[in-house]
Amino acid sequence: MNQTIVSYLSELFAVNFSPWVVILIFFVAVFVVVNVMALIGGLATYAERKISADLQMRIGPNRVGPYGLLQFLADGVKMITKEDTIPRDADKFIFALAPLLCLLGVLATLAVLPFSSGLTLTDLNIGIFYLLGVSSLVGVGIFLGGYASNSKWAMLGGMRGAAQIISYEIPVTITILSIVLISGSLSLNQVVERQGAFPNGWLLFHNPFSFIGFFIYFIGALAETNRAPFDLPEAESELVSGYHTEYSGMRFAFFALAEYIEVFVVCAVATAFFLGGYKIPFNYGAGTLLGQALQVAMFFAKTFALYYVVIWIRWTLPRLRVDHLMTICWKYLTPIALFNLVGIAMWVWLFNGRSLYMIIKQALVISGK
Amino acid sequence: MTPPNFDVYLPVALLMGMAVAMVVGALLFGKLLRPNKPSFLKQSAYECGEQPVGVAWSYFNVRFYVVALIFIIFDVESALMFPVAVVYRRFSELGAGASVFFSVLIFIGVLVVGTIYCWSKGDLDWVRSFTISKDNYHQGREQ
Amino acid sequence: MFLNVVFSLSALLTVSGALMVVVTRNLIHSCVFLLMSLLGIVGLYVTLNADFVAATQLVVYVGGVIVLMLFAVMLTGGNNTKEVLSRFGFESLPLMGNVKTYFWGILSAITMMSVAGNLIYRVAQSSLASVLEQYKSSVDEIGTKLLTDHVLSFEISSILLLGALVGAAIIARPLGSKQLNEEK
Numbered sequence: 001m002n003q004t005i006v007s008y009l010s011e012l013f014a015v016n017f018s019p020w021v022v023i024l025i026f027f028v029a030v031f032v033v034v035n036v037m038a039l040i041g042g043l044a045t046y047a048e049r050k051i052s053a054d055l056q057m058r059i060g061p062n063r064v065g066p067y068g069l070l071q072f073l074a075d076g077v078k079m080i081t082k083e084d085t086i087p088r089d090a091d092k093f094i095f096a097l098a099p100l101l102c103l104l105g106v107l108a109t110l111a112v113l114p115f116s117s118g119l120t121l122t123d124l125n126i127g128i129f130y131l132l133g134v135s136s137l138v139g140v141g142i143f144l145g146g147y148a149s150n151s152k153w154a155m156l157g158g159m160r161g162a163a164q165i166i167s168y169e170i171p172v173t174i175t176i177l178s179i180v181l182i183s184g185s186l187s188l189n190q191v192v193e194r195q196g197a198f199p200n201g202w203l204l205f206h207n208p209f210s211f212i213g214f215f216i217y218f219i220g221a222l223a224e225t226n227r228a229p230f231d232l233p234e235a236e237s238e239l240v241s242g243y244h245t246e247y248s249g250m251r252f253a254f255f256a257l258a259e260y261i262e263v264f265v266v267c268a269v270a271t272a273f274f275l276g277g278y279k280i281p282f283n284y285g286a287g288t289l290l291g292q293a294l295q296v297a298m299f300f301a302k303t304f305a306l307y308y309v310v311i312w313i314r315w316t317l318p319r320l321r322v323d324h325l326m327t328i329c330w331k332y333l334t335p336i337a338l339f340n341l342v343g344i345a346m347w348v349w350l351f352n353g354r355s356l357y358m359i360i361k362q363a364l365v366i367s368g369k
Numbered sequence: 370m371t372p373p374n375f376d377v378y379l380p381v382a383l384l385m386g387m388a389v390a391m392v393v394g395a396l397l398f399g400k401l402l403r404p405n406k407p408s409f410l411k412q413s414a415y416e417c418g419e420q421p422v423g424v425a426w427s428y429f430n431v432r433f434y435v436v437a438l439i440f441i442i443f444d445v446e447s448a449l450m451f452p453v454a455v456v457y458r459r460f461s462e463l464g465a466g467a468s469v470f471f472s473v474l475i476f477i478g479v480l481v482v483g484t485i486y487c488w489s490k491g492d493l494d495w496v497r498s499f500t501i502s503k504d505n506y507h508q509g510r511e512q
Numbered sequence: 513m514f515l516n517v518v519f520s521l522s523a524l525l526t527v528s529g530a531l532m533v534v535v536t537r538n539l540i541h542s543c544v545f546l547l548m549s550l551l552g553i554v555g556l557y558v559t560l561n562a563d564f565v566a567a568t569q570l571v572v573y574v575g576g577v578i579v580l581m582l583f584a585v586m587l588t589g590g591n592n593t594k595e596v597l598s599r600f601g602f603e604s605l606p607l608m609g610n611v612k613t614y615f616w617g618i619l620s621a622i623t624m625m626s627v628a629g630n631l632i633y634r635v636a637q638s639s640l641a642s643v644l645e646q647y648k649s650s651v652d653e654i655g656t657k658l659l660t661d662h663v664l665s666f667e668i669s670s671i672l673l674l675g676a677l678v679g680a681a682i683i684a685r686p687l688g689s690k691q692l693n694e695e696k
Contacts, residue, residue, distance in 0.1 A: 004377055022376060030383040034391070080399045088412040094544065100392045107388040111380040121380040126651060129451055129567040136575030140547065143582055147540060159586065163433050166440040166579055173447045177454050184458035186451065186651060250399050254392060323495035326436070330493040334443070334484070338477060345457065345473050349466035353458050375514040378558060431684055433583045438680040441576040442673050448568045449669060452655030460659060472663055479670040483677040492681040 005029050008118035033110055041260040042072035052315045082249030091148045098145035099254035105137030106258045109265050114188045116278045116295035127188040128176055139165035149246035160232055160322060168223040171333035175217040178344040179273050192277030200357040204274040207356050209343035214274045216337050221266040229317040267306035275302050432495060446480055522555025539585045547578050564651045
């Protein structure tokens with residue numbers, strides 16, 4: 001509880017670090033994590049184009065680099081060399097602040113992601129609650145981006161985006177609440193430790209309520225990150241790119257980077273909460289750096305699998321109309337999430353928190369004797 | 370009182386600082402590389418080729434405000450439920466599961482009653498449905 | 513050492529944010545500075561070892577109340593900053609306007625400070641500091657207290673939220689046909 005990567009390393013190497021070395025190690029770790037996430041964000045744009053091409057039976061980018069892998073670098077160079085036009089009547093202070101708020105909200109959530117049992121940047125006691133709080137900065141950033149552009153398209157996109165994000169935060173928060181009921185702790189590492197490596201140990205199959213809860217969380221998280229089919233705020237054919245109509249070049253790149261990293265964070269939280277996180281079978285190599293590396297690899301594998309599903313959904317389903325969007329949230333997802341909450345509370349009380357698999361196993365053992 | 374251990378919050382502060390550094394650094398670095406030739410047309414708002422008329426801010430619908438209000442109620446409710454959810458399992462293992470479950474049930478139940486009220490009165494609709502009844506039949510016809 | 517740094521930064525953020533809220537002419541800028549001020553309060557809670565309260569502040573205030581205020585500002589016509597109360601003298605400062613307002617404001621501030629200071633003095637007299645040291649993880653303690661000592665407050669807070677929900681829904685409802693007919 002309340003462990004950090006530095007305390008883990010000092011345990012591993014049996015060394016007590018002085019405060020300045022602590023800051024240095026944190027700085028290096030944070031630098032590595034941010035760079036890896038930016039790389040993942042860039043590769044995600046490439047992956048999205050390739051996967052969408054695959055789904056639409058064409059090839060996608062294949063000119064820049066082997067198999068078009070360096071496409072995102074070319075896009076980055078293009079964006080950095082584009083002219084930075086600020087609309088004449090725009091609010092300059094807020095125009096500059098909005099992408100910063102979005103990126104701030106997303107990068108600050110990286111601090112609590114459970115990459116492995118020791119290499120989490122910081123294992124806060126209030127991990128998931130902190131994550132939910134910080135990711136609401138993104139909603140404020142979207143609204144301010146829409147407002148600052150002084151254009152009707154952007155304004156409407158910004159208001160709809162903020163309304164969508166705050167609406168879908170409710171089923172997501174209530175589903176996370178119901179999982180916290182089972183795990184008994186808000187810290188993400190503790191939630192992962194509560195699960196096992198094989199599917200029967202996952203919280204996904206713990207009881208039927210959490211199974212439904214996974215889908216509620218997934219749909220709500222898709223809507224929170226403005227991903228299709230919930231991408232009305234940035235709808236390409238309706239609002240001419242919505243709240244980032246007037247943003248060009250590097251500022252737009254920050255919005256896009258924030259969105260792709262946020263999808264990664266949301267998938268990471270889904271694997272930590274429902275799919276067993278970084279747990280590897282038989283706890284192979286526990287306590288060694290090799291074990292940690294394997295755990296990180298497992299975590300990333302599960303998260304990327306969910307990321308693929310997110311991209312798949314975008315290119316399969318049509319966009320939702322705005323009143324359908326709100327109806328789904330308030331009239332379908334929220335009642336189901338509340339029902340799940342009460343159901344899981346009842347399950348934990350009646351069966352003492354055992355999973356369905358454990359109950360069946362114990363019943364068979366007792367009847368077998 | 371023992372001062373809190375700030376080591377845990379150091380990555381948070383460093384990440385926020387790095388976000389700011391990234392944004393500011395990339396924009397400053399780009400200043401060296403990118404052209405800067407502002408023109409009247411380039412700085413006008415995009416309106417699919419037409420000239421924009423009037424201000425962008427206009428009076429918006431009240432439905433956004435209603436959504437934000439209902440969101441705050443549910444948000445405060447879930448924030449109050451979080452500490453209860455954390456100790457729930459411990460209580461049920463100690464045998465006091467029934468009382469804790471019914472506390473949670475009453476808490477959620479009261480709010481569900483409120484939600485049902487809002488739903489039935491049509492506050493959760495994005496587009497308020499206007500049913501023509503005897504009262505407003507003539508109202509509609511006059512306009 | 514860290515404690516002083518974090519405290520001074522958070523306090524600076526809070527106070528300067530609050531000052532800028534009342535000084536700027538643009539209403540949306542006021543909301544953004546309010547956001548800054550609330551983030552400073554999050555830092556202050558962290559220095560007090562109340563990590564759960566800090567996160568609650570982040571979730572409820574930054575996530576909910578700021579968005580609500582931004583929507584409210586947009587709803588009521590945006591930023592008409594053309595009107596200034598009077599062009600000359602003390603009242604041309606974009607703060608509150610009137611000498612009378614300042615007088616009553618300072619008087620009520622002094623009254624509230626003396627009452628609050630009295631209360632805090634009495635609380636600080638008791639040995640609360642030694643009790644707080646035992647709180648290793650504030651979330652567990654808050655949860656336990658909510659379910660044992662203060663379960664009635666817990667349930668009553670849900671009724672309070674019910675009242676707020678129903679009140680908000682009724683206030684934001686458009687006028688019914690009966691009320692429209694009465695106005696005619």
